Amino acid sequence: MEPRRRRAHYRRMRRAFFPLVNLLLCPLAALAQPRVTITLFDLAGLSSQTIREMKAETTRIFRAAGVGIEWLDCELAGKPVNLAVCAEPLGPTRLMLHLIPGVNKTKPKASGMAFVEGGAGVFACLYPDRVWEHASGANWEFGDLLGHAAAHEIGHLLLGSNAHSPAGVMRARWETEDLRRLSHEGLTFLKGQLRSVQTAVRQAPVAERSQR
């Protein structure tokens, strides 16, 4: 084959071959993505739309950090569901999130809390009433802000209690006046935190990971 025809032949091959390779590799990349399961207990009886929006926002924030989130509903509108599978033990990639009505009695201003020991934890809770106050004052969608608050507390479970950063989803201040001027899209994990989030999930013991 003469050089010019050979080059054209290779170009045609590349055009035909590369999309096929991408098609094969994309599902593999999705499988390789570290994943966390969140067992969700909605004790506050929120609407299904708010829960859907919360999940979507938390999932988006973690997807941007290279971590997949699987949600397992364990209590919805005050009713337990999926009893057997929800009783499985928690661990580094299987965390628990409670949505609690009212306010925290010892920290009434708290929108959420993560219970962290030795740099990591498995249980966090949110106080949707407090989140709703911030959301309505700052003109945010309730479910949207709830999703950010969930990502923040889950971030603490993976990164520890000293994980606050000056900006992004791990910012310490979530007051109404701050939220008014913040861009929703910018509230993700910062560059320096991405590797830590992925490492926290990837370092989970193999036996624990295989339970999912």
Ligand SMILES: [Zn+2]
């Ligand atoms: Zn925090």
